[in-house]
Amino acid sequence: MMTSMSRSKIFNLKKTNIFLSRYSTLQTSNERPNPDNVLVDIANYVHNKEITSLTAYQTAKLCFLDTLGCGLASLKYKQVQDIIKPIVPLNISQGVKILGTSHQFEPIHAGFALGTMFRWLDFNDCWLAKEWGHPSDNLGAILAVTDFLNRTENRKFKMRDVLENMIKAHEIQGIFALENSFNEVGLDHVILVKIASIAVVANLIGLNIQQTIDAISHAFVDGHPLRTYRHAPNTNSRKSWAAGDAISRAIKLAFMVKNSNIGPMQSVLTAKNWGFYDVLFNGNQFKFNLKFNSYVMENILFKISYPAEFHAQTAVEAAMKAHTLLTNLGKSYKDIKSVRIRTQDAAMRIIDKSGPLYNYADRDHCIQYMIAIPLIYGRLTAQDYHDEVALSNTDIDTLRSKMYCVRDDQFTKDYLDPQKRSIPNALTIELNDGTILDEIVVEYPVGHKFRRDEGIPLLLKKFENHLKDHYQKEPAHVENILKISYSKKFESVPVHEYLDQFWLNK
Structure with a gap:
């Protein structure tokens, strides 16, 4: 009968043999190869x-x-x-x-x-x-x-x-x-x-x-x-x-x-x-x-409308459309029984999340949260991820619990297609009275190359708003930055001189 000690010796011997087998070829020439x-x-x-x-x-x-x-x-x-x-x-x-x-x-x-x-x-x-x-x-x-x-x-x-x-x-x-x-x-x-x-x-x-x-x-x-x-x-x-x-x-x-x-x-x-x-x-x-x-x-993708993890950008846009639709029907988020989120594989892996959300980082990587906020408030801003909003309304988590994601193979295929690079999401909302609203599908966010003409003015407005917000007491300074940034001579401006415009010399 084999004792525990003998079993241990055999086990250790096997480990040693595996190690030696794997690394026995390491004593090879020390000549440096060409770079990878x-x-x-x-x-x-x-x-x-x-x-x-x-x-x-x-x-x-x-x-x-x-x-x-x-x-x-x-x-x-x-x-x-x-x-x-x-x-x-x-x-x-x-x-x-x-x-x-x-x-x-x-x-x-x-x-x-x-x-x-x-x-x-x-x-x-x-x-x-x-x-x-x-x-x-x-x-x-x-x-x-x-x-x-x-x-x-x-x-x-x-x-x-x-x-x-x-x-x-x-x-x-x-x-x-x-x-x-x-x-x-x-x-x-x-x-x-x-x-x-x-x-x-x-x-x-x-x-x-x-x-x-x-x-x-x-x-x-x-x-x-x-x-x-x-x-x-x-x-x-x-x-x-x-x-x-x-x-x-x-x-x-x-x-x-x-x-x-x-x-x-x-x-x-x-x-x-x-x-x-x-x-x-x-x-x-x-x-x-x-x-x-x-x-x-x-072909880069811009985030223009919403500070949301990009796989959810089109889902947020669809939720904003749903909020308007519900309002026009005389309904609200309180009339929602369920929300089906048809999405890509990447979104399923990264931002499909249930259970408690503990912080800003948790919330801006939860597709259900990023849909719930616009369905309730008709907006999604960076501030909406903070405790002041998230913990002030229990309806947010209640609405999240009514949502579920389903993986769509065609959405995933289009997402990986180099000629499309779409980021599709689709929402189907069922109401408490049994009414099922038409599915809202958004394939390309406004920051996509296919919507570049639509997106550029919005992107520049976003930049200007950030400038005005940060330097709100210095409108002349904002105008000077914009003048340099939009100048035909922008590319010839020395880097340090451009960055000087943004520095607060206190």
């Missing part, structure tokens, strides 16, 4: 690709203004003001000027602060594919570095350079996202912010192609956050500063390569056992169906 192709392609793109698309530059400017406006709007919230402060309260006289504040920071913390401000409200541009994300996050890195170098090294970066690097950062993050799902292996999409930011920053600070490859390799080997802070039951505000964190890491690593030659890891992706693919990507290699050019910026 992905690293080379990114480095060649940021150094050598000339962006010629007028549409890309025009869209990049819209993206730039929208992102700045959202950054200003975030400063209404104390948590943002607190989180962007440095641990040691020290301003730097030649540091990056943080818009809407009196702060001046060195570029690493400036990147964190700007990235956090830009992302906080979840109200600017978005990219949806196999992976999701917000390529405008990278603007925090671009502005921090170009502004800093202009002030400290007398570099001559102009707004045209900002737009070009935005196009390239958008492209890197977005092309990765088309065919590669990091969320499926539990990683957060801000890994792509780190990769895109370090690539453009490397070029901006003067690294050569080989050094850029080195820097990107360090970004891939760097610790990557789990997505748990975006999902029930752990959703919290980290999702709003995660991009800022990724940006700060990218800037730091790029400068480390420049200043101290920290060395390459040329097979960081493909190395057996220890590379990114084997450790973090289930052994799979990245897939690409498009070459790096300007596709992503040309």
Whole structure:
């Protein structure tokens, strides 16, 4: 009869054999391989690709203004003001000027602060594919570095350079996202912010192609956050500063390569056992169906009408239409028995949520909450996610409990179709008296490329409203910013001179 001790010895022997079997081939040649192709392609793109698309530059400017406006709007919230402060309260006289504040920071913390401000409200541009994300996050890195170098090294970066690097950062993050799902292996999409930011920053600070490859390799080997802070039951505000964190890491690593030659890891992706693919990507290699050019910026999605997670934008628009319909019928949300939400697979995975919602971050990633507010109030604003609204009306949770999501295969197919990139949602409302209202379907949000003519005036109005709200006591100052921003000479304005207009020199 086998004793527990003998069983333990056999078990430990098996574990040892498995370990030895797996790692017995590690004593291989120490000759350095050529750099992984992905690293080379990114480095060649940021150094050598000339962006010629007028549409890309025009869209990049819209993206730039929208992102700045959202950054200003975030400063209404104390948590943002607190989180962007440095641990040691020290301003730097030649540091990056943080818009809407009196702060001046060195570029690493400036990147964190700007990235956090830009992302906080979840109200600017978005990219949806196999992976999701917000390529405008990278603007925090671009502005921090170009502004800093202009002030400290007398570099001559102009707004045209900002737009070009935005196009390239958008492209890197977005092309990765088309065919590669990091969320499926539990990683957060801000890994792509780190990769895109370090690539453009490397070029901006003067690294050569080989050094850029080195820097990107360090970004891939760097610790990557789990997505748990975006999902029930752990959703919290980290999702709003995660991009800022990724940006700060990218800037730091790029400068480390420049200043101290920290060395390459040329097979960081493909190395057996220890590379990114084997450790973090289930052994799979990245897939690409498009070459790096300007596709992503040309097709970027803007959040114009509602500060809502993008997979719910069309659902909110449908809910606003439903609110008007109910009012015209002499009904209200209190007459609703059930709401069926026909949606895409991505929305089911990210924002289909039941049970208690604990904070702002929980609510702006719950499709039921984002539908309930417009059905009740006929609106959805950033303030509606806060406790003052959420906890003041128990009808919100009651209405949420009457909703359910169903996955629609055609919606999912259209969502992934590169010729469509739709984000469809459809609401079917049943009333207490048994009446079933006609389904309300919205396939493309107003910020979609297919609705660009409709969206551009609204996007610019949104930017102007954010300016007026932040500088409400200085209308002449607002007019000056708008004059510069809308000028034909905008692209020739030095970066630091433009950012000076947004700084509060107290």
